[in-house]
Amino acid sequence: MKPFGFFHLKGISGQIAALVLASTVALHLVVTTAFLISRPDRPDAPPDGARQLTDAALLLGAAEPGERPRLVADLARAFPSLGIEMLAPGTAIVEKGDGPHLHGMRRHLGRGFKAVQLASDGNTRRVGVQLPDGTVIAGHVDGGPRPWFWGGPWLTALMSAFICVTVLGLWAARALTRPLSSFAEAAENFSLDGTAEPLPERGPEEIRSVARALNRMHERIARLMSDRTRMLAAISHDLRTPITRLRLRAEFIEDEGNRKRMLIDLDQMRAMLESVLSLLRDDRKIEAMTLVDIASTLQLVADQFGDMGHVVRYDGPASATAAARPDDLHRGVTNLVENAVRFGAEVTIRLEVSDTTLVIDVEDDGPGISDARKQEMLEPFVRGDDARTMDESIGFGLGLSIARAIALAHGGELSLHDRKPHGLIVRMQLPVSQAPRLAA
Template sequence: MKRHHVFDSIAWWFALNVAGAILIALLMCMVFVQFAGVWAQPSVESAGLIEQAAGIALTIDKVPATERAQLALKLTTPAFATQWYPQRDQVPISADHDKKEHDTRWVKLTRMLGRPDAGVLASSPDDVAANAANALRKYAIAIELSDHSWIMFDTAQRSWGIARGLQILLTILFLLLSSGIIASAAGRRLARPVQRFADAAETFGAGSRAEPLPLVGPLEIREAAAAFNAMQERIQQLMDSRTEMLTAISHDLRAPLTRMRLRGEFIEDNEQQRKLFRDVDEMQAMVEASLAFFRLDGQQEEMTRFELGELIHTVVDDFRDMGQPVESAHLMPLVYLGRPLALKRVLTNLIDNAVKYGSRALITLSAQNSQVIITIDDDGPGVPPSLIPKLFLPFFRIEASRNRATGGFGLGLPSARSIMRNHGGELTLENRQPHGLRATVFLPNASGDV
């Protein structure tokens, strides 16, 4: 796969995602700050100040000057405050904020007053004169009365019911929270192709065939995914070729074994004939066991959802029907995503070993965190600790004679562990106290339906 241009690289892709996350976070912050500002300091129009100011100005203009200050205080409401000033220079609004002739708001106000030449001053938090020591930090209107005194109205600042410092703190917390949420979403989007790659590698490393990775994302990720898909395919072909070769060798051994048995019929010494037939039968059984092992290793049963507790019940009932001392306890209902036939073979093998070497079997099922745990306990003598790891080696048996009357050929436990690892799980053995052996099956509970 060839590189096309720099804009397809992971660096550019990362930069675009980060820039997009920053822009979205800034937009959210601007919207919040704007909303908070408008709510805390409503505009003249939204507060209905123009109409109320005109009505109050007409009323106060008719009241004697000595009573205007007291009346103004009485007319103060939660929506706006009213103050009367005898002189222009007492009004905390600079002359720079005189009414504009083209502003329809003030034209409307002077018409309502019936005095088009009336002086009107207006102020907002954004255009306060920097040199005004007593300047207002909110929306305000000052109207000149007929005797050249002034009545001023300013909108009340809403406090959200909390102190100013806490308001600032909440605003900062919102900025940090929104930025964190956006950054987290952008991070997940950036990490998603890499996470898919890691999951596929883990699945394939556990022995299962992972689905081919989709070729999406920046150029470097697509190249790595394509290389992984090709590597997985080559390794799988090598494994399939190995299995086919070993299966063919085991199959081809049948013909010479059959010829040996036929030629053994012509041996006149009965004792030698019996020993030869016994060896031929043992070799034949080993070949059949090897064929079964290799076929199982190469099979890939489809994943499906099934009731794991019911599967264990079925296996237990099969052994009970044969008169075997097998019991189950704490088989909680659990829907599992896996390969039921393969798991049934594992349970059958482990229970059969427990009955054969430990006189009885007790099976339990539980779920802990993200794992499903199945235990099979027996009452046998156990196994020397130094030999437990060797039990998972193909063809290894503690009883070295390989007598078919005392067991199989040492392929059951290796096959069971292979199946468990294909599920992403594990199979372990440990001695119990005071005696007995415990086989524990660990399975990943990816379905989570407990």
């Protein structure tokens, strides 16, 4: 780590340090401003009615009884809003309630004085104070002192601190998590056709370094797959010619048995080559998503296999429209039905549609697949037979993997389930509305 690299503002650590420092400075500025504006000891602080009445009661209690009328008149002229007056001798005061301002007055008045709440006059409160010699004075109080936290600098400081920390925290969370969200979205939309936009290289230096590394990795993977595709295309082109020559030469073999066996081997080589290229090629033009009548596609596949002598039924709605790639979908379902008719006598293509998902089940009455091998059977070149004989009638173990790749390209999934009492259910689940993407 570089010296003082923690304070490098282009990195995450520097931005967090700057955020904490800015929050602390902003909080101190708000608190200082609140106290400078609302400090109670400033010379022009507005008078408090309860405090004025308390001071007046203490002054009158210390004065001679003959001087009190003159002092009351002077106080009334000095503080007209206080409305101070002396009640007639012998006037009985009746308490009308209590309040926090009375507790403060009683605490400052001390023994010998009695402060009570009188009848209210409008929005102000009338408070009476009985002096030690029984004289009663009364005045108007505007509610008395409020709690220490209400309306003072404390509440303003706390509210401002909460707002500052919340706003800065939300900004920091968004600034740091937005690149991570874009990374997750890029991983979900990863494709090799060149349509995916590169990750934006913005944000803190560490985030930009990760985005730059991911973009380079995407380029390397795309280049590797492109080289592999070109290599397979060259191999397929070079192999087709010698296979064709061998087939022509095999026709001239006089021994019927040897000629037949050689032609079968050549057909297996050709079929295996075409199957591998069908799985691995990605240089074809990507089919566009369009509205497809899924039910018609499934019924078409069932009719095609029925024409070839297989018992294949379709069970589902007469019409069901969803966004899909029609040729890929037809190819995937065809692969599933080919596997089903290879191991079962009767096959059912079942379609169920909900608001968000459509489910295509291809059911057969064959021997099924054990639970231990269900996940393994979805991998390329894994076949259901144990002999591993290269027989085209058994297949090369690519049908399920191709169908699974097509399901993933539609944003769905492919899974294997048991059928009662025996058989297998291959379930393809596709979203009704999805963002088109390509399986990596």
